[in-house]
Amino acid sequence: MVDPMAGRGLVGDVSYIMKRKCIMYDLHPFRQDIKKLDIMTESLPEECRNADLLFWDDPYFKIGSSAKKGRDEFLPFIRHKTDQFYDLGIKQIALVVSDLSYDNESKDLFSWHYTNAILSTAKWRVHRHIHCPLTKPQYDRVKENHRAYGVQHKEIFGQTTRSLVVFFREGINWNIIRR
Secondary structure: OEEOOOOOOHHHHHHHHOOOOOEEEEOOOOOOOEEEOOOOOOOOOHHHOOOOOEEEEOOOOOOHHHOOOOHHHHHHHHHHHHHHHHHOOOOEEEEEEOOEOOOOHHHOEOHHHHHHHHHOOOOEEEEEEEEEEOOHHHHHHHHHHHHHHOHHHOOOOOOOEEEEEEEEEOOOOHHHHOO
């Protein structure tokens, strides 16, 4: 497994429990088993070659180094990154994304935008699309952000889930990598 945005290392902890090897990276490593890497500006190292799964938690369209990019710049960036993952031999990508809605429709970014951007390369195919409810702390943060954006005054639906979209390489036999 590869987790290029490891945060506090939850994916690595679960991988350890499941007896799977996990290589973790983050812009701000929280602990020693997480290596420093800015996935937004750097490529994954060779040690990630042929990984069974890359777990990519929300690329934070409006946060961090991608915050200066608009949707029209950000989606080609997503395609470019998934091309890099393909070239490294990554077998699957599990992408966790949140739908982001703004007053200006051209800034909206939904799970299908990510999915269509990745599928447009013809290198990946969708295996699963799963809706994941937010935890109470996540929901509280979203609720606070919605207050900041004035969601309740503009009659815009608030977000209560994220999407987990699992892609596999074109041409790979899914049953071979299933364990």
